[in-house]
Amino acid sequence: MIPVVSLAPQPHRGDMSQQIKFEDAAPATTGTIAVFGATGRQGGAVVDALLDHKATVRALVRDPRSDRARALAARGVELAAIRTDDPASLAAALTAVEAFYFMTPEASNLEEVETEIRIGTALVDAAVEARVPHVVFNSVFGADRERGVPHHDSKHWIEEYLRKSGLRATMVRPTPFMEEMAPSLEHGEIVLRLPLPEDVPLKMISVRDVGRVAAALLLDTAETPGEAVELVGDELTGPQIAAAFGARAGLPARYEALPLSVLPSELDRAMFRQFAKAGEHPSDLGAVRAIEPATLDLTGWIRSTGWATPAGPGHK
Ligand SMILES: NC(=O)c1ccc[n+]([C@@H]2O[C@H](COP(=O)([O-])OP(=O)(O)OC[C@H]3O[C@@H](n4cnc5c(N)ncnc54)[C@H](OP(=O)(O)O)[C@@H]3O)[C@@H](O)[C@H]2O)c1
Numbered sequence: 001m002i003p004v005v006s007l008a009p010q011p012h013r014g015d016m017s018q019q020i021k022f023e024d025a026a027p028a029t030t031g032t033i034a035v036f037g038a039t040g041r042q043g044g045a046v047v048d049a050l051l052d053h054k055a056t057v058r059a060l061v062r063d064p065r066s067d068r069a070r071a072l073a074a075r076g077v078e079l080a081a082i083r084t085d086d087p088a089s090l091a092a093a094l095t096a097v098e099a100f101y102f103m104t105p106e107a108s109n110l111e112e113v114e115t116e117i118r119i120g121t122a123l124v125d126a127a128v129e130a131r132v133p134h135v136v137f138n139s140v141f142g143a144d145r146e147r148g149v150p151h152h153d154s155k156h157w158i159e160e161y162l163r164k165s166g167l168r169a170t171m172v173r174p175t176p177f178m179e180e181m182a183p184s185l186e187h188g189e190i191v192l193r194l195p196l197p198e199d200v201p202l203k204m205i206s207v208r209d210v211g212r213v214a215a216a217l218l219l220d221t222a223e224t225p226g227e228a229v230e231l232v233g234d235e236l237t238g239p240q241i242a243a244a245f246g247a248r249a250g251l252p253a254r255y256e257a258l259p260l261s262v263l264p265s266e267l268d269r270a271m272f273r274q275f276a277k278a279g280e281h282p283s284d285l286g287a288v289r290a291i292e293p294a295t296l297d298l299t300g301w302i303r304s305t306g307w308a309t310p311a312g313p314g315h316k
Pocket residue numbers: 036037038039040041042043061062063066068084103104105106107119139140141151174175176177180
């Protein structure tokens with residue numbers, strides 16, 4: 001049954017913090033967990049995992065009437081309308097929450113990197129104002145050790161800002177998503193192309209597991225030594241990734257390393273340069289499994305998502 005929506009301003013909250021309450025939302029087993037980015041991929045996976053644990057979830061959304069926000073609400077998620085340039089709306093939305101997860105939106109140019117930093121800063125300030133007991137920040141792998149990728153440096157900057165805030169903070173640092181792997185079918189062969197040399201292992205994680213690990217940390221069912229965890233579910237070279245898809249399809253597979261120049265944005269070129277260097281840093285595949293034992297490797301992800309052989313060229 002779709003819950004009945006009553007849209008009404010809550011007491012002691014600013015204009016932008018209208019809450020949509022649902023009369024038959026699932027009973028809470030923990031305090032409220034706030035999620036920024038809940039209508040997106042990673043935040044959505046965090047919500048999925050929290051709801052699996054019957055947690056009470058409040059999503060901070062720009063537009064509570066969007067289809068994605070309504071879909072969350074239909075699953076019992078409380079919606080708090082926010083604007084990242086309205087500090088009062090953010091602090092109000094974080095009132096009385098037990099923990100807060102936030103990611104920062106994708107940046108494909110330097111202006112968007114500035115926006116990313118502005119949003120991250122505003123969310124940390126609001127968490128301070130609302131005295132949130134625990135904040136989990138969705139950073140990026142390498143944010144602690146590499147510089148020169150603008151949309152990764154921004155996350156390092158936000159990590160530092162969060163550390164200086166005095167809040168209890170945990171960083172999750174996802175590697176590239178398995179969902180980004182998009183092999184094609186060409187002349188009866190699975191072909192994967194990436195702008196990465198063929199002998200370099202690429203670290204990766206499924207979006208589902210980003211959500212599961214973050215949820216475990218938010219619910220305090222797990223801790224991370226050193227207050228940060230690199231989210232890596234598998235580490236494979238291009239030919240090994242292609243072979244995993246080929247094995248599923250029952251077809252031969254081939255990898256083609258592309259030059260960096262195929263990437264239109266300098267930010268992405270810098271990122272793939274970093275991916276090529278990241279092979280120098282050994283992954284701790286056990287760290288993430290100590291938090292979420294069922295973390296998928298690529299073969300497990302291919303199987304669990306029901307990945308199907310793509311249609312070949314000319315296929316209708
Ligand atoms: N792709 C990868 O392999 C990878 C790997 C590691 C890390 N990352 C990082 O992950 C992040 C992207 O995560 P994602 O893929 O989960 O994002 P996504 O699916 O694009 O979702 C973005 C979320 O942010 C919200 N949002 C965007 N701009 C906003 C604004 N100005 N004010 C308020 N809310 C805003 C969106 O809400 P609306 O519904 O309102 O639009 C949506 O919920 C990036 O920082 C990226 O660098 C990506």
